């Protein structure tokens with residue numbers, strides 16, 4: 001079993017990082033022989049896509065020049081990491097109502113025609129089917145469905161849509177909301193940790209035990 005962990009907060013000791021830590025901790029206990037691949041987008045500065053990148057990405061792979069292959073090398077490596085993973089956990093801080101720029105840069109590198117999405121006569125087909133994705137968000141405010149601010153959540157709907165486009169449709173969202181300073185922050189984190197332990201257990205295809213919940 002392989003777990004791919006993506007962190008995308010600019011802050012070292014961030015809430016979303018602490019929560020992806022908890023996910024990995026639980027997952028590892030249940031998969032002692034499992035492998036965790038860590039991709040920290042604060043320390044792996046991904047290039048933004050360029051004219052050269054788009055030309056190469058939309059060319060026939062057999063006709064790529066060595067320079068074009070080099071242009072796509074980072075994207076290829078990130079796509080390989082995704083293809084190899086059984087489970088993907090993403091730590092996603094909310095910045096300006098949506099994902100952080102490093103997470104968007106990662107998405108731009110992994111949504112690849114011919115690699116993660118195929119165009120056929122009946123439309124598009126995502127390649128990455130059958131993998132479990134857990135997205136742990138951290139937000140200063142609260143955007144639950146039914147609240148007056150729900151309409152400003154451009155994070156969960158966007159991630160569901162774009163990851164679904166490449167075949168990642170089995171997505172569990174866990175939101176640590178109200179993380180701005182105040183009384184609501186700690187209980188919200190505790191509730192998120194409970195859900196994380198359940199999600200990490202579910203991702204390992206092993207029944208949840210009482211012990212799992214007392215980490």
Ligand SMILES: Cc1cc2nc3c(=O)[nH]c(=O)nc-3n(C[C@H](O)[C@H](O)[C@H](O)COP(=O)(O)O)c2cc1C
Pocket residue numbers: 009010011013014015016017092093094095096097098138139140141142179180
């Ligand atoms: C640049 C920036 C923009 C932010 N924008 C929002 C926002 O639009 N809505 C919100 O609820 N919180 C916002 N926040 C608060 C963060 O979502 C919150 O601090 C969260 O814990 C960040 O995740 P992290 O601790 O993993 O970095 C913002 C924080 C920063 C630094």
